[in-house]
Amino acid sequence: MKTIVTATAVLAMLAGSVLAEENRQLEGRKGQFNILALNVGILGGMAKGAMPYDAEAAQAAADSIVGVSMVHQATLFPEGSDSMSIDDTRAQPNIWDNFSDFESKWAALGDAARNMQTVAATGQEAIGPALGQLGGACKACHDTYRAPE
């Protein structure tokens, strides 16, 4: 009896730690997308004219986007963390069928981010086109790899 109880307890603990690990990865990847959205929001607000252009703030936002784009994605997207396997994610299972394509789409975000980083402080009119490239990188990946809500 004791053995069964112990074994069950150990298994439960293991399952708990696997779950906790999964949550950290999920929170990590959602967090990075939130950081992206917040900073793209600053640049977008300036491009739309909804907020006054500020070269320093634009540069800081662009730098932050570059920072996020440097995060290695494989760490945050382990096998089995797709929308069919777990709750609270829209990551489509096909990510893991085409992981190198998924990573190259993330790399395209990096290219767009570095372009934004170069032009963000040069003036309000430079933001729109650079934002277009950034948005294109978001779309290209979401088009294929993110499930609808």
Next chain:
Amino acid sequence: MRWPRVLIPVAVIAAGAAWWLTAPGTVTAEHYEALTGDAEHGQWLFTAAGCASCHHAPEAKGEDRLVLAGGQAFASDFGTFYAPNISPSASGLGSWSLLEFANAVTQGVDDAGRHLYPAFPYTAYTKMAPQDVADLYAYLQTLPASDVASKPHDVGFPFNIRRSLGGWKLLFFSDDYVMPENGNARGRYLVETLAHCGECHTPRNALGGLDKSRWLAGAPNPNGKGTIPSLTPDKLDWSAADVAYYLETGFTPDFDSVGGHMAEVVDNFAKLSAKDRQAVAAYIKALPAP
């Protein structure tokens, strides 16, 4: 059971009437005879109508999306439809006349006189002006040819009987607009006719007809899990500027980005003018709550 003799002619007449009623309708030839297509305006129509989004090959990227080889699958409650090859080749529309093209686009009838499935949104395109159909036809001729054969639809009985679509059309096929013009003819033409927004954003009844009393009020995603969002004011609280900006950049007001099939729709709208996007936004903001 033997039928009372008197009912036999009634049954024959009813069957004849049903056959006649379900016959594929065609456009009036005179409306098209004198028309010359303007391919340049056709390109605008092609973009606004999103032809390539469904007719490009499944994995095509960039310029390859102008090769309208078909092959993308569209799941529905009635079976899976495959977009056909509509490139100017023998496997596509190479031999089609303008009149045949107009019948397909605005009446849902192919070159052999058979009903087309309404997975092809002729239910929206039926409101296209004949000159616009001619312009679109002219533009399609300028695109690259592909010899890829069209894939047959995977549709079970009774939906595989094309004549039954005649009955479906009697019930659900109309060239009436849903919304009044409201001084925004361009926005209405873009939303209800060309961009055929209602095809995904409006829920359908059990027979696959659009429930126009819940026009653009959101619907389940026919391609799998999730929903297509509502555009009506009880749900969508974006400003007109937000809608126009979304259609240009793919960014929501929270700077989340567009995904799924809508990403291709945004790619198309981004190529139209700011005025076109504003007209669509004005139409959306004028929608009533369902």
